[in-house]
Amino acid sequence: MNVLDVAQNSVAAGAKLVQITLEADQARGILSLVIEDDGRGMTPEAAQRAVDPFYTTRTTRKVGLGLPFLKMAAEMTGGGLSIQSQPGCGTRVCAQFGIHREEVLALGDSLNDAGMLAWAGIGVAMGDASPHAKEAADYVSTPCAQGGFAW
Numbered sequence: 001m002n003v004l005d006v007a008q009n010s011v012a013a014g015a016k017l018v019q020i021t022l023e024a025d026q027a028r029g030i031l032s033l034v035i036e037d038d039g040r041g042m043t044p045e046a047a048q049r050a051v052d053p054f055y056t057t058r059t060t061r062k063v064g065l066g067l068p069f070l071k072m073a074a075e076m077t078g079g080g081l082s083i084q085s086q087p088g089c090g091t092r093v094c095a096q097f098g099i100h101r102e103e104v105l106a107l108g109d110s111l112n113d114a115g116m117l118a119w120a121g122i123g124v125a126m127g128d129a130s131p132h133a134k135e136a137a138d139y140v141s142t143p144c145a146q147g148g149f150a151w
Contacts, residue, residue, distance in 0.1 A: 005066035006035050006093060015090065024099070030079070031097040033070075042085040050083060059095030070095050076140060107149055108133050124149055 001022060010018040015037035023032045049055040053068040066076065070093070071081040078098035085091035106113070106120035109129035114136040117123030125133040126142035134140050141149040 001064050002069050003033065004059055006070055009066060010035065010037035010039050010091065011128045013037065013041070013091070015039035026101070029099050029101070031099045033097070034092065036090065036092045038090040041087045041089050041091055042083075044085075047083045047085045047091070051081065067093070073097070090095070108137070109144075 004097050007020060017038045019034075019036045021032075021034040021036075023034075024030075025032070046057070050067050053065050067081070067083070074081050074095040074097050079096035081093070081095045083091065083093050087097045091137055100121075101119065102121040104120040105122045105124070106116045107124050107126070108114070108117050109126040111130045111132045113125075113129075114132045117125060117138075118136040122139070123137040124139045124141055125137035126148050127141055127146065129137075129140070
């Protein structure tokens with residue numbers, strides 16, 4: 001995903017605070033990504049046009065692909081994108097993605113990864129992972145130093 005590209009829009013809009021939140025609602029099968037800022041905000045018309053790849057307020061190029069790509073990615077999973085903004089008050093972008101447990105592959109090596117590895121449709125722990133991660137995973141790969149999980 002192009003989260004940093006969208007967050008960079010916040011910085012370009014004069015934001016002093018950019019908050020990025022990622023939250024999984026496992027029961028409902030929804031992953032929510034929220035990017036909020038205290039930048040200059042947008043008019044309702046600009047917020048509506050911001051998802052058009054051929055609309056941009058930049059003068060350095062003629063396209064703005066960050067929000068359109070984020071919207072497309074969310075919609076391809078059965079989710080969507082919303083933009084709330086007001087001039088002088090900042091912007092809130094929320095992308096929701098449909099996730100299904102059986103479609104999730106998780107890789108991890110630490111104690112804090114154990115919950116994710118256990119929940120995922122396929123959980124893979126590295127060979128040099130913590131004992132808790134290995135116990136939670138479906139599979140254990142070779143250690144990182146020996147190539148680990150490679151594409």
